[in-house]
Amino acid sequence: MSAPQIYTGEIEAYCSYRKIQLGEVFSDIDFSGRKGAKPRPGLEALLERRTEFESIVIPKLSRFGRSMSDLARLFDLFETDGIALVFLDLNIDTGTSQGRLLRNVMASFAEFESDVRSDYSRAAHSYLARNGRPSSGQPPYGYRYDLDVKTFTINKPEAKIVRELFTRYLAGESVNSIARDLNRRHVRTSRDAVWSHRTLLQMIENPSYAGHRRYDGELVRATWEPLVPLETHEDAKRLRRATKLANGVPPRAGMGMYLLSGLIVCGVCGKNLHHSPEKRLSPALY
DSSP: OOHHHHHHHHHHHHHHHHTOOOOOOOOOTTOOOSTTOOOOHHHHHHHHHGGGOSEEEESOGGGTOSSHHHHHHHHHHHHHTTOEEEETTTTEETTSHHHHHHHHHHHHHHHHHHHHHHHHHHHHHHHHHHTTOOOSSOOOTTEEEETTTTEEEEOHHHHHHHHHHHHHHHTTOOHHHHHHHHHHTTOOOTTSOOOOHHHHHHHHHOGGGGTEEEETTEEEEOSSOOSSOHHHHHHHHHHHHHHHHHTTOOOOTTSSOSTTTTTOBOTTTOOBOOOBOOTTSSSOBO
């Protein structure tokens, strides 16, 4: 006898013993209950039609949710609609005080699970940065991510545009002029968008193009090849700062202009937080 047949028999026996009318059996055959597995159509159908039933009988708790947070979400969903969940393997009914205790315990574990995942995420990000490896996300323009070597490799056509940007900028051409020219030539960004003043300035400030990345406020050598020498990148940054000062724009955080400048960082990604004045808000926010 297969597992689905055994589970169906247990449900039928429980309903017969409790003198409960069995409305319908929802099953996900060959669909794992483990986290990361593909969606379960049986469970999705049950969730859509849940208000048709007074209680739901589940043979095994482990077959119901894929994680503590997933179970807590399902518990909340059914509890909000006043539908009891009966777990045969634990002999627990969420409509009872014992069942509600289980719900509270699982909610605490779900919160703990979320905290642990956040800790792992921060540790992983720190490890990658410390060792000069790329983090997840969109590679910088001029690079592509190579799954085999787990780092960036050079996209030659885009790399040519990156080098052109630094050369023209250091020669004294404005980023607005460069952006207009790239758009006139129908050169697109990696997201298939037009070039803007802001996008080009972000590229000039990005140490990735010099084969470096930031860790704990310092530059560390990255695992990918640079598109421009580090000296070229630093020269472009100095020119950028000089241009801002000449235009009366104050330096950003880290230059000592605001309270806590350069001292506070994001607890998730580890990047520096910057003062961002907003005319509509008082006081200004970090």
